[in-house]
Amino acid sequence: METKKMALIATKGTLDWAYPPFILASTAAALGYEVQIFFTFYGLQLLKKDLSNLKVSPLGNPGMPMKMPFGPKWFKGINWNIPNAVQSLVPGYENIATGLMKQTIANNGVATIPDLRDLCQEAEVKMIACQMTVELFGFDHSDFIGDIEYGGAATFFEFAGETDICLFI
Amino acid sequence: MNFDKELDARGLNCPLPILRTKKSLGELESGQVLKVSSTDPGSVKDMQAFAKQTGNELLSTAENGGEFIFLMRKH
Numbered sequence: 001m002e003t004k005k006m007a008l009i010a011t012k013g014t015l016d017w018a019y020p021p022f023i024l025a026s027t028a029a030a031l032g033y034e035v036q037i038f039f040t041f042y043g044l045q046l047l048k049k050d051l052s053n054l055k056v057s058p059l060g061n062p063g064m065p066m067k068m069p070f071g072p073k074w075f076k077g078i079n080w081n082i083p084n085a086v087q088s089l090v091p092g093y094e095n096i097a098t099g100l101m102k103q104t105i106a107n108n109g110v111a112t113i114p115d116l117r118d119l120c121q122e123a124e125v126k127m128i129a130c131q132m133t134v135e136l137f138g139f140d141h142s143d144f145i146g147d148i149e150y151g152g153a154a155t156f157f158e159f160a161g162e163t164d165i166c167l168f169i
Numbered sequence: 170m171n172f173d174k175e176l177d178a179r180g181l182n183c184p185l186p187i188l189r190t191k192k193s194l195g196e197l198e199s200g201q202v203l204k205v206s207s208t209d210p211g212s213v214k215d216m217q218a219f220a221k222q223t224g225n226e227l228l229s230t231a232e233n234g235g236e237f238i239f240l241m242r243k244h
Contacts, residue, residue: 027184030191031222109182109209119188 005034007160009168013042015054015098015113016064020169021046022116028165029123037120038156040130043169044137047129047144051114055098059087069103121147128155170228170240172204173197179208179236186212187219190241194225197243202228205239213237 006028010021021043025035039047045054058064066080087093105112111119120127127148134141134150141150149155160166176193178186186207193203205216213230216239220227224244231238 023184026188030184030188031219109180109185111182111185 003032003034004028004165005159005163006036006165007156007163007167008035008037009156010037010039010043010046011041011169013045013054015056015101017169018046018051018054018113019116022113022120024167024169025125026116026119026123029120029125033165035120035123036126036128036156036159038128038130038151038160041133044129044133044139044144046113046117047127047148049143049145051117054113055094056101057094058082058097059084059093066097067104069100069107117145121145126159171202172240173201174203176203176205178212179206181207182209183211183215187215190216190219190239191223194241194243199243201243203241203243205241207237207239208235210237212239216241 006024008021008025012018021037025037028035056064058066066082067078068076068080070076102112128151129144129148131150131152174193174197176189178189181189186205186209190203190205193205197203207216213232216227216230219225220241226242226244228240228242229238
């Protein structure tokens with residue numbers, strides 16, 4: 001049987017949106033797929049050596065439930081409907097929301113992003129950083145983990161054109 | 170039924186039970202059996218899908234008080 005292939009484009013640089021590319025890539029690799037991820041624009045954040053700066057913002061995101069990861073059951077069930085105007089005025093609001101999100105992730109036995117990225121690297125998922133956006137955003141290769149490649153759109157197509165699954169995230 | 174290796178994936182959520190299963194199978198010889206315990210309800214469907222796509226044989230699935238037990242024979 002010929003090896004199946006999957007290519008992903010990761011364009012988001014927040015804690016929540018870091019999950020889809022790494023979950024799909026690690027799972028596909030476990031299923032025997034050859035996988036490449038092309039990280040471009042804000043997706044470059046997912047290749048940084050230090051991933052502790054990934055955050056989640058409930059501001060302007062009406063789809064995000066705001067529940068507390070601690071306390072009695074009735075308390076955890078409350079959806080805190082905080083108006084955008086309030087969210088935008090409270091200093092450190094994003095940091096608090098990110099801290100609560102990380103606690104929720106741990107409570108649910110969901111892997112952390114550094115762990116999932118490590119699993120992808122162990123499974124030989126090939127990661128490519130978009131050289132153009134590295135320069136556009138003033139990043140340096142030393143900001144990123146090793147074992148990645150740098151390339152452009154043509155590099156992506158070289159592999160993507162041969163794939164069974166190709167997703168833009 | 171007898172098994173050759175046991176994996177405790179309880180408390181873990183998608184995709185970790187599958188990733189750990191893949192890793193554990195890698196430590197077995199062809200024909201040997203892995204027992205996996207999980208508390209992730211999604212793992213029931215996922216283990217079937219994993220077996221189907223990788224050629225490993227899912228011998229049985231059982232549920233006991235919110236805990237799922239899988240037996241998988243390595244391809």
